[in-house]
Amino acid sequence: MxxxxxxxxxxxxxxxxxxxxxxxxxxxxxxxxxKGGCAEDLVGKILSTFTHTISLLNTTAAATATKAESFxxxxxxxxxxxxxxSGDTDGNPSTSKNDRPAGCTKKRKLAASRxxxxxxxxxxxxGYAWRKYGQKKILExxxxxxxxxxxxxxxQKCPATKQIQMLQDRPSPLYRTTYSAHHTCHNNxxxxxSSHQHFLMDSxxxxxxxxxxxxxxxSTTTTTTPFLASFSGSSSAP
DNA sequence: ATGATTTGACCCTA
DNA sequence: TAGGGTCAAATCAT
Numbered sequence: 001m002x003x004x005x006x007x008x009x010x011x012x013x014x015x016x017x018x019x020x021x022x023x024x025x026x027x028x029x030x031x032x033x034x035k036g037g038c039a040e041d042l043v044g045k046i047l048s049t050f051t052h053t054i055s056l057l058n059t060t061a062a063a064t065a066t067k068a069e070s071f072x073x074x075x076x077x078x079x080x081x082x083x084x085x086s087g088d089t090d091g092n093p094s095t096s097k098n099d100r101p102a103g104c105t106k107k108r109k110l111a112a113s114r115x116x117x118x119x120x121x122x123x124x125x126x127g128y129a130w131r132k133y134g135q136k137k138i139l140e141x142x143x144x145x146x147x148x149x150x151x152x153x154x155x156q157k158c159p160a161t162k163q164i165q166m167l168q169d170r171p172s173p174l175y176r177t178t179y180s181a182h183h184t185c186h187n188n189x190x191x192x193x194s195s196h197q198h199f200l201m202d203s204x205x206x207x208x209x210x211x212x213x214x215x216x217x218x219s220t221t222t223t224t225t226p227f228l229a230s231f232s233g234s235s236s237a238p
Numbered sequence: 239a240t241g242a243t244t245t246g247a248c249c250c251t252a
Numbered sequence: 253t254a255g256g257g258t259c260a261a262a263t264c265a266t
Contacts, residue, residue: 132243134258147257151242163257 115180121172123164128183130162141165152185159184 134147143166150158159181167174 131241133260135244136256136258139255145256149258161257 115178118177118179119167119174120177121174123175123177128160128185138165141167143167143169150183150185152183156185 129151130148131151131153132146132148136145136147138145145163145165148162148164150156150160152158153160160183161180163178163180165176165178167176
């Protein structure tokens with residue numbers, strides 16, 4: 001199903017590439033004729049339309065592809081204003097579910113817009129200490145979504161959270177990790193913020209070659225990071 | 239004993 | 253009202 005859609009998209013891209021090539025040739029002819037810039041301008045616009053459309057299609061394809069990776073706001077580091085309300089609930093353990101501040105709903109919305117996604121064939125130890133706080137069967141996926149927050153959420157009010165979801169397990173596993181908010185904590189177990197940057201940089205390339213990546217499968221987990229270990233055993237929904 | 243994970247329930251958004 | 257995110261008690265691991 002998804003493969004069919006991907007195949008159609010590839011065909012569309014191929015057709016667009018042809019169209020762009022033809023338009024290039026047309027522009028070359030027009031420039032040789034040197035008959036005014038009007039037609040050439042038009043061809044230029046057509047070309048840019050082709051290029052833009054191809055780019056859009058490639059972006060869409062990348063979102064579901066193995067090495068796909070999109071960063072909405074990667075450049076934004078440090079604490080976020082929108083997370084302030086997180087401290088309302090986090091810093092106040094006595095706050096019950098029933099009297100959550102109204103602002104937390106707004107926070108959820110904002111946090112969602114300030115997130116970035118990474119997809120890879122392996123689960124990544126990003127150097128931070130994560131604590132799992134939930135797992136949910138997602139409607140559109142056969143695999144449950146795992147929810148993690150920073151271990152230092154309470155002691156350092158670190159707002160970072162992430163969600164890990166297996167998109168497929170065959171022929172090879174594919175995971176989508178959605179990060180929300182950046183770490184504001186400092187005493188991370190393995191790395192400092194600079195190595196976190198390194199991780200982000202690494203994730204822009206093929207994640208399977210990243211030095212931070214960890215071999216992962218159902219039988220063996222070569223990591224000491226708790227969240228990876230727990231994820232291995234919980235990929236099957238109850 | 240302490241900290242992490244599991245899991246059902248609650249709550250909010252669309 | 254359904255789906256998704258979070259909470260928190262129960263359970264597990266060290």
